[in-house]
Amino acid sequence: xxxxxxxxxxxxxxxxxxxxxxxxxxxxxxxxxxxxxxxxxxxxxxxxxxxxxxxxxxxxxxxxxxxxxxxxxxxxxxxxxxxxxxxxxxxxxxxxxxxxxxxxxxxxxxxxxxxx
Amino acid sequence: xxxxxxxxxxxxxxxxxxxxxxxxxxxxxxxxxxxxxxxxxxxxxxxxxxxxxxxxxxxxxxxxxxxxxxxxxxxxxxxxxxxxxxxxxxxxxxxxxxxxxxxxxxxxxxxxxxx
Numbered sequence: 152x153x154x155x156x157x158x159x160x161x162x163x164x165x166x167x168x169x170x171x172x173x174x175x176x177x178x179x180x181x182x183x184x185x186x187x188x189x190x191x192x193x194x195x196x197x198x199x200x201x202x203x204x205x206x207x208x209x210x211x212x213x214x215x216x217x218x219x220x221x222x223x224x225x226x227x228x229x230x231x232x233x234x235x236x237x238x239x240x241x242x243x244x245x246x247x248x249x250x251x252x253x254x255x256x257x258x259x260x261x262x263x264x265x266x267x
Numbered sequence: 268x269x270x271x272x273x274x275x276x277x278x279x280x281x282x283x284x285x286x287x288x289x290x291x292x293x294x295x296x297x298x299x300x301x302x303x304x305x306x307x308x309x310x311x312x313x314x315x316x317x318x319x320x321x322x323x324x325x326x327x328x329x330x331x332x333x334x335x336x337x338x339x340x341x342x343x344x345x346x347x348x349x350x351x352x353x354x355x356x357x358x359x360x361x362x363x364x365x366x367x368x369x370x371x372x373x374x375x376x377x378x379x380x381x382x
Contacts (some may be wrong), residue, residue, distance in 0.1 A: 195376070197373075256312075
């Protein structure tokens with residue numbers, strides 16, 4: 152079974168600074184997907200960024216980028232120029248690539264606080 | 268386009284009572300998921316539907332939980348009888364096709380408190 156580990160229950164960063172959230176995972180599959188989701192107090196999970204395991208290039212979405220280290224099974228999220236609206240719970244998630252194995256397996260989350 | 272709709276937003280019941288949650292996925296989305304998110308944890312899949320068929324219900328406590336997706340559109344999740352440990356947020360998500368080639372969109376969830 153796949154597992155996802157987030158070792159930082161809470162992180163804080165000054166507004167406009169950069170912060171990195173850590174995630175490690177365990178799988179025996181060679182092809183899969185990794186995600187970072189944001190969950191504000193409204194509870195709705197919002198996709199921040201995704202990475203296909205077969206792609207060596209790290210994904211980027213505006214101020215959000217990942218550092219994907221497949222051999223180390225590491226998938227960290229970097230948020231640049233942090234904004235007050237970035238404050239939320241952040242979940243790392245894994246999904247398989249085969250039919251019937253697409254369910255998202257989530258980590259326990261990191262609560263990010265932005266300091267004005 | 269309209270997002271994933273869930274109701275109710277909040278529900279408080281006593282243990283041993285029954286409760287039902289409703290989800291209306293994004294129009295045209297074939298795949299529907301129900302997740303349970305206990306406080307302080309990440310969401311955990313309860314059941315996955317592809318149209319009106321079940322793809323994965325391996326983590327659904329079938330002695331008390333049931334779910335259906337009639338006509339492959341709306342879905343309901345029921346708990347009967349509820350236990351204290353069922354207190355959680357129940358999230359519904361949908362995607363256009365199975366597989367992570369397409370994004371899964373989440374609703375705002377139903378917060379259930381069992382007292």
